[in-house]
Amino acid sequence: MNFENIQYRDNxxxxxxxxxxxxxxxxxxxxxxxxxxxxxxxxxxASSVKVVNIGLREFAxxxxxGKTSVIQVEWSPPVSSNPRIAMLxxxxxx
Amino acid sequence: MIMNxxxxxxxxxxxxxxxxxxxxxxADPVLVDVGIARDLLKGFPDRTVLHAGPPIEWSRMxxxxxxxxxxxxxxxxxxKTLEEAEAMAASGDILFEPNHHYDAVGPMTGMTTPSMPxxxxxxxxxxxxxxxxxxxxxxxxxxxxxxxQEVIDRLKWMANIAGPAIGAAIRQAxxxxxxxxxSRGLSMGDEMHMRNxxxxxxxxxxxxxxxxxxxxxxxxxxRMLRFMxxxxxxxxxxxxxxxxxxxxxxxxxxxxxxxxxxxxxxTDFGIRVSSTGDEWFVAPAEMAKxxxxxxxxxxxxxxxxxxxxxxxxxxxxxxxxxxxPAVVGFVGAxxxxxxxxxxxxxxxITVGPNPEWTMATMQMAGVPTGIDIRKVLSTGLKPVxxxxxxxxxxxxxxIGAGVVHAPFECFEKALLAYADKHGVV
Numbered sequence: 363m364n365f366e367n368i369q370y371r372d373n374x375x376x377x378x379x380x381x382x383x384x385x386x387x388x389x390x391x392x393x394x395x396x397x398x399x400x401x402x403x404x405x406x407x408a409s410s411v412k413v414v415n416i417g418l419r420e421f422a423x424x425x426x427x428g429k430t431s432v433i434q435v436e437w438s439p440p441v442s443s444n445p446r447i448a449m450l451x452x453x454x455x456x
Numbered sequence: 457m458i459m460n461x462x463x464x465x466x467x468x469x470x471x472x473x474x475x476x477x478x479x480x481x482x483a484d485p486v487l488v489d490v491g492i493a494r495d496l497l498k499g500f501p502d503r504t505v506l507h508a509g510p511p512i513e514w515s516r517m518x519x520x521x522x523x524x525x526x527x528x529x530x531x532x533x534x535x536k537t538l539e540e541a542e543a544m545a546a547s548g549d550i551l552f553e554p555n556h557h558y559d560a561v562g563p564m565t566g567m568t569t570p571s572m573p574x575x576x577x578x579x580x581x582x583x584x585x586x587x588x589x590x591x592x593x594x595x596x597x598x599x600x601x602x603x604x605q606e607v608i609d610r611l612k613w614m615a616n617i618a619g620p621a622i623g624a625a626i627r628q629a630x631x632x633x634x635x636x637x638x639s640r641g642l643s644m645g646d647e648m649h650m651r652n653x654x655x656x657x658x659x660x661x662x663x664x665x666x667x668x669x670x671x672x673x674x675x676x677x678x679r680m681l682r683f684m685x686x687x688x689x690x691x692x693x694x695x696x697x698x699x700x701x702x703x704x705x706x707x708x709x710x711x712x713x714x715x716x717x718x719x720x721x722x723t724d725f726g727i728r729v730s731s732t733g734d735e736w737f738v739a740p741a742e743m744a745k746x747x748x749x750x751x752x753x754x755x756x757x758x759x760x761x762x763x764x765x766x767x768x769x770x771x772x773x774x775x776x777x778x779x780x781p782a783v784v785g786f787v788g789a790x791x792x793x794x795x796x797x798x799x800x801x802x803x804x805i806t807v808g809p810n811p812e813w814t815m816a817t818m819q820m821a822g823v824p825t826g827i828d829i830r831k832v833l834s835t836g837l838k839p840v841x842x843x844x845x846x847x848x849x850x851x852x853x854x855i856g857a858g859v860v861h862a863p864f865e866c867f868e869k870a871l872l873a874y875a876d877k878h879g880v881v
C-alpha cells in the first residue's frame with residue numbers, strides 16, 4: 363500500500379489493520395504531523411473526526427456505532443512477497 | 457484463454473470449482489477387491505518402484521525412503537542383498553515414479569512394486585479406480601523404511617496369503633461401500649488420517665464373517681483377524697485409496713483452482729491442481745510439530761513424508777480435526793477448541809462443506825472440502841495435515857505424531873503456472 367497516493371482531507375484519520383499479523387498500522391495523517399507539532403489532541407477531537415478504515419471491517423462498525431463518520435476500504439496486505447501473486451489473485455477473484 | 461469481453465475469469469473459476477466440489481460430494485467409493493500391482497496399474501514398467509510424493513531421484517531421497525527402496529528391490533528379487541539393491545538403485549537400473557502417476561497412493565515411504573497386493577477402491581459414480589497397498593502394521597515396517605528379513609517375510613505373507621484373503625472376503629461381501637463408514641467414523645471420533653480406530657473396527661465388522669466363509673484354514677483365519685484387528689491404522693490405506701478415488705474426477709476441470717493432489721516424499725512436498733494438468737508444484741517438505749515418543753528429540757525426525765495427505769484433499773485428516781477430540785492430544789495440537797479452530801480455518805481455504813460427512817462438535821457442519829489455491833494465497837492459511845513423524849534412520853519406525861503444513865511456495869508456483877496456462881497477465 364502506498365500512502366502517498368491517498369488524498370487526505372482535514373480531520374481525516376487513516377487507520378489500517380494487518381489481517382494476518384493482527385498489528386495496528388501507524389496512523390499516518392496530516393493531523394499526526396499537526397499533533398506532533400502542537401502536542402495536543404484536543405484540537406482534533408474538538409472537531410468532527412472523519413475516519414478512513416483500511417482492512418478489518420469491525421473497526422469501521424465500531425466507529426459507525428459511535429456515530430463517527432467512517433469510510434471503509436477493503437484491503438488486506440498481500441500474503442506473498444511476490445507482487446505478481448497479489449495482482450493475479452485480484453484478477454482471479456480472490 | 458480469455459475469449460471475449462463478456463468473459464469473467466472469477467466467474468469461470470467459481471463455476472469450475474463448484475463443479476469440482478460437486479464431483480467430490482457426488483462420489484460413491486466402494487472397496488471392491490485386492491489385486492496385484494503389475495496386473496492393476498496401467499503401463500507399470502518392469503523394475504519400477506513407485507514411491508510417495510512428487511518425483512525424486514535416488515540421490516535426493518531421505519534415509520527412510522532409501523531404506524524402503526532397498527528393501528522393496530530385495531522383496532522383488534531384483535537383488536539378493538540390501539547392499540546390492542542400493543547399488544542397483546544408484547546405478548539407474550531402477551525406475552522411480554510417484555504412486556500418483558498410476559492412480560495409486562502409499563503411506564509414508566509409499567513403496568509400491570509389481571508383486572505387491574493393492575486394495576482397489578472404485579468410485580461407482582464416475583467409474584474410476586484408485587489403489588493402495590495394505591497396511592503392514594506398526595513398528596519395523598517398510599513404510600517407515602524397514603527392510604530386514606522380518607519386513608520382507610511379512611510382505612511376502614501379505615502378497616501370498618493376506619492380500620488374496622482380504623480380496624476374497626471383499627468379493628464375498630459384494631464390495632464395501634465406504635462413504636457411510638467414513639460418516640460413522642467421524643461421529644465415532646476418527647479424522648481418518650492419524651486416528652482410524654473406529655473405522656478399522658467398522659471395516660472389520662464388514663469383513664469378519666465373509667472372511668470366515670472364504671478362508672478355510674483356521675490358523676490362517678486367526679492370523680488374518682489378528683492382523684486386521686491388532687492394528688488401529690488398518691483402515692488408513694483403505695481411506696487413502698478411497699480419497700484418491702474421490703478426488704480423481706475433480707482433476708482436469710478447466711479453470712478450476714482446486715488442489716487435487718498433495719503428497720510428500722520426505723524431501724519435497726508437491727501439489728497438483730485441477731486445471732494445470734499433471735505438473736507438480738514442489739517445495740521443501742517441512743518438519744511436523746507435535747508430540748514425540750519418550751526418548752526421541754526433534755533431531756531424530758525426518759521431514760514430512762507420505763501420500764496420506766490425500767485424505768486432507770477430501771476434507772478429512774487435519775481438516776476434520778474437530779471430529780476427533782482424541783487425536784488432538786496425540787498430535788500435540790492442544791484442546792478440542794484448538795481442533796475446532798483448525799477445522800474452521802480450513803473452511804476459509806476450501807470451496808465448501810461436505811454435507812454427508814458431518815462433525816457433531818461443530819453443530820453437524822460438513823468437513824471443509826476442496827482446497828482452493830487462491831484462498832490459501834489470499835488468506836495465508838496453509839492446509840493443515842495430521843501426520844505420523846518417522847525416524848530419519850531407516851526402519852526405526854514412528855517416533856511421534858504431529859501437525860504439519862503444506863508449504864506456501866507450492867501454491868505460489870501453482871498460481872503462476874495457472875496464470876501462464878490461462879493467459880492471465
